Amino acid sequence: MNLQQLRYIQEVVRHGLNVSEAAEALFTSQPGVSKQIRQLETELGVDIFVRHGKRLVEVTEPGRQVLAIAARMLGDLDNLRRVGKEFSDETAGRLAIATTHTQARYVLPEAIRRFIEDYPGVRLSLHQGTPRQICEMVLAGDADLAIATEAIADYETLLMLPCYQWNRCIVAPLGHPILQTQALTLEQVARWPIVTYDSAFTGRGQINRAFLARGLKPRVVLSASDADVIKTYVRMGLGIGILARMAYDASLDTGLGMLDAAHLFDSSTTRIGIRKNAWLRGYVYAFIERFAPHLTRAVVERTLAGGGSAFDI
Numbered sequence: 001m002n003l004q005q006l007r008y009i010q011e012v013v014r015h016g017l018n019v020s021e022a023a024e025a026l027f028t029s030q031p032g033v034s035k036q037i038r039q040l041e042t043e044l045g046v047d048i049f050v051r052h053g054k055r056l057v058e059v060t061e062p063g064r065q066v067l068a069i070a071a072r073m074l075g076d077l078d079n080l081r082r083v084g085k086e087f088s089d090e091t092a093g094r095l096a097i098a099t100t101h102t103q104a105r106y107v108l109p110e111a112i113r114r115f116i117e118d119y120p121g122v123r124l125s126l127h128q129g130t131p132r133q134i135c136e137m138v139l140a141g142d143a144d145l146a147i148a149t150e151a152i153a154d155y156e157t158l159l160m161l162p163c164y165q166w167n168r169c170i171v172a173p174l175g176h177p178i179l180q181t182q183a184l185t186l187e188q189v190a191r192w193p194i195v196t197y198d199s200a201f202t203g204r205g206q207i208n209r210a211f212l213a214r215g216l217k218p219r220v221v222l223s224a225s226d227a228d229v230i231k232t233y234v235r236m237g238l239g240i241g242i243l244a245r246m247a248y249d250a251s252l253d254t255g256l257g258m259l260d261a262a263h264l265f266d267s268s269t270t271r272i273g274i275r276k277n278a279w280l281r282g283y284v285y286a287f288i289e290r291f292a293p294h295l296t297r298a299v300v301e302r303t304l305a306g307g308g309s310a311f312d313i
Helices: 003-014 019-025 030-044 061-088 101-118 131-139 186-190 204-213 227-235 282-291 297-306
Strands: 049-052 055-059 093-099 122-128 145-148 158-166 168-173 194-197 220-224 240-244 256-260 268-275
Touching: 003 019, 003 030, 003 061, 019 030, 055 061, 093 101, 093 131, 093 282, 101 122, 101 145, 101 227, 101 282, 122 131, 131 145, 131 158, 131 268, 145 282, 158 297, 168 227, 186 204, 194 204, 194 227, 220 227, 227 240, 227 256, 282 297
Parallel strands: 093 122, 093 145, 194 220, 194 240
Antiparallel strands: 049 055, 145 268, 158 268, 168 240, 168 256
């Protein structure tokens, strides 16, 4: 057994059991990957994958356990490398953040600006995707942190750090009748066509649950992952928008009016997700604290040691 074999099985799963794609990502040959996987299975005495002819079609039950152990071993190997870097230079390195459009556009800029000022030697990269995509980036080692409202809790191998709570607002073109409403209700919102987030993004679940609880069926005419796209179509008159409150800025969102809707929907919590066995360099703790001041290094280290989630907010 060797680490290369563990990397091979991990990469095969990452590529949807497509050995050819995994081999290409590993810069090696498909037969070589298949041979190494067979050798590992022979040594362990179990099949890691179910095969249909030459194709891999499923991960076996013992295979899932092997993959979990492989992930921990490869993660620990990565941690060993990070330990050396941590003590050789705490001010230089790489920090990769995976997040959604709303966080990247409206919440992160100030924390990133201050971090870059304090750590000019750190190469910071920002990756955007769906909540599930960004969680997978962290698990694959392509990102150090995932910042999102959804999905992090669905991954047992990710540690959750609650950052802040937020709620929603209603936006509409200036002059729209709904903007004259004195006491906004869900019934009034449901009378109009709605433009809001895709089901995978930005607390859409709370929106759906709120209408369902009142027996209402809102007419969502367009859904998108990007708040700027939502506002564009609201300006066009396609419907009223339901947005994260932080995505509206009266000085920038000309042509749109806003009503606070926090009383209509349950609040949502944005969280940071990190691998439970992660070794974080000093500047990663620094970034986390700049983004969420209550998440000090001591709090994060204590949560990592416990292997669970930090206190909720």
